[in-house]
Amino acid sequence: MSAVPPKRGDAAALLTVSRGLMVLRAFRSDVAPLSNAELVQRTGLPKATISRLTSTLLQLGFVRRAPGGRAFELAAGARGMGHALVASSELVQAAEPIMQGLADRLEVSVALAMPDGLDMLYIAYRAGRGVATLRLRRGAVLPMATTSVGHAYLGGLDEHNRRRQMERLVAAAGEGAGDVERRIESSLADLASQGACTVIGGYRRDIVATALPLRVGRQAVLMGLSCGKACVGPDLALEKDVVVPALKETAACLHERLASFDGLP
Amino acid sequence: MSTQRVSDKRHRACPMVTPFARALWLLEAFTENARWLGNRDLAARSGMPASTVWRIAQSLVILGYLLYDAETRKYRLAPSVLALGYGAVGHAAVQLKAHEQMQGYADLQSVQVTLGTRERLEIVTLDSVSPALSRLPSDLPVSVARASLASSPMGWALLSALPESERNYLMHKVERRAPQDGLRMRRRIIQAMAQVREAGYCSSVSEWHPDLGIVAAPVLCEGRAPRVISCVGHASRITSARVQRELGPRLLALAAQFRQSDIHA
Numbered sequence: 001m002s003a004v005p006p007k008r009g010d011a012a013a014l015l016t017v018s019r020g021l022m023v024l025r026a027f028r029s030d031v032a033p034l035s036n037a038e039l040v041q042r043t044g045l046p047k048a049t050i051s052r053l054t055s056t057l058l059q060l061g062f063v064r065r066a067p068g069g070r071a072f073e074l075a076a077g078a079r080g081m082g083h084a085l086v087a088s089s090e091l092v093q094a095a096e097p098i099m100q101g102l103a104d105r106l107e108v109s110v111a112l113a114m115p116d117g118l119d120m121l122y123i124a125y126r127a128g129r130g131v132a133t134l135r136l137r138r139g140a141v142l143p144m145a146t147t148s149v150g151h152a153y154l155g156g157l158d159e160h161n162r163r164r165q166m167e168r169l170v171a172a173a174g175e176g177a178g179d180v181e182r183r184i185e186s187s188l189a190d191l192a193s194q195g196a197c198t199v200i201g202g203y204r205r206d207i208v209a210t211a212l213p214l215r216v217g218r219q220a221v222l223m224g225l226s227c228g229k230a231c232v233g234p235d236l237a238l239e240k241d242v243v244v245p246a247l248k249e250t251a252a253c254l255h256e257r258l259a260s261f262d263g264l265p
Numbered sequence: 266m267s268t269q270r271v272s273d274k275r276h277r278a279c280p281m282v283t284p285f286a287r288a289l290w291l292l293e294a295f296t297e298n299a300r301w302l303g304n305r306d307l308a309a310r311s312g313m314p315a316s317t318v319w320r321i322a323q324s325l326v327i328l329g330y331l332l333y334d335a336e337t338r339k340y341r342l343a344p345s346v347l348a349l350g351y352g353a354v355g356h357a358a359v360q361l362k363a364h365e366q367m368q369g370y371a372d373l374q375s376v377q378v379t380l381g382t383r384e385r386l387e388i389v390t391l392d393s394v395s396p397a398l399s400r401l402p403s404d405l406p407v408s409v410a411r412a413s414l415a416s417s418p419m420g421w422a423l424l425s426a427l428p429e430s431e432r433n434y435l436m437h438k439v440e441r442r443a444p445q446d447g448l449r450m451r452r453r454i455i456q457a458m459a460q461v462r463e464a465g466y467c468s469s470v471s472e473w474h475p476d477l478g479i480v481a482a483p484v485l486c487e488g489r490a491p492r493v494i495s496c497v498g499h500a501s502r503i504t505s506a507r508v509q510r511e512l513g514p515r516l517l518a519l520a521a522q523f524r525q526s527d528i529h530a
Contacts (some may be wrong), residue, residue, distance in 0.1 A: 082351025
């Protein structure tokens, strides 16, 4: 997969496109609508730029005005692209029933995630039937630096790439850099010893999640497989004795089932 | 809808065509049945000239939103498009139907109707309708973007619909934030839950605001996070007789309608 570098005149167009897509990304999977001011805060782009971009998004049906009129929310148009990807993805369709099995058995949420910049992007997701909190979805974006699924991905990389990515994560962490580094090292140690890592409070407080790296398909695309739940007073022994083996079993099952696919969703 | 008509409609609606708009049109050209598209296909589907398509497509490859296969000379959506709003809440058609149904209730009962869901420890508004002939003074805080999970009738209705472990988990979080209010809150919530158990809804007059009366009911649809439907009116018109006779039962009927719409969506 390759691209030809753009001519100079296209640089401005590339920037506009990049920024516009950044605005769409800024909505994340949030439920509450966002105002232009909040988008400025999330993207760091100037107010006038945001205003122009949300205007385009509005005209094309990717966002609409939320009740109240002051803020925007994602509209049907925004869902279309992701839907086209997922609906045409045999990989996602093959993986999710297997993930649902684990989700129901342990009453957790199960996710398969790919790296996306400094984040992990959920490409497949299933929640156990009884689960109502921690309801994420396909397309959810979680920080690689602090989540178990992010650490698991890092654990699957070769030394050189892992070091490079960690440098990026630590640099982006600012004041929290020391903490981030410690947590990652701790997870890497877990991965080395038991093949999975558990993180408490990595995504939200009181969320406990366990994850491991998984290479998918013929291209052996590196992903993270995780399962998580919300609970007060997480039981680490339970995670070790029950969750880790179950997760490994699911990973093996997925690896086999997805072996004939290319590897990308 | 033929691609020709779509592009015409767009060109008419967007006199200022930006690179960003073009990029979105291109991304939209991919569908669940059209996973890999070549330059000519993209030109036909997006209504743009082939040279423009090529430039924009290459930009999107550079930005990581399209993948290009040099062998087949075709493009496909990259997994990262899932981060561009696929997490958008709900299906547009279902939301529209629900909105119409809410309007029906609002007009009939002359109350404000709001559909909300939980985001952390608050109920955020997903949709809200005013009655056609509003008898409410405009300075009343009738339509609130966010309401407290623990101290609003909307919050109580939602809490009562959750599994016990989850409710305890959330209550624990709430109490951690405001330890001094804990006992009083718990008592009121238990009261509200008893009402929901018996009648299906909970009501509260002049409690949340001296001039307002509220009736709220949980909305549970298969495969979705729990939501809450509530109506707000002037306290003088939300008598217990009226709640019992019409407001409550009709609110439950509205919730049932939502469930039906969801199943058939």
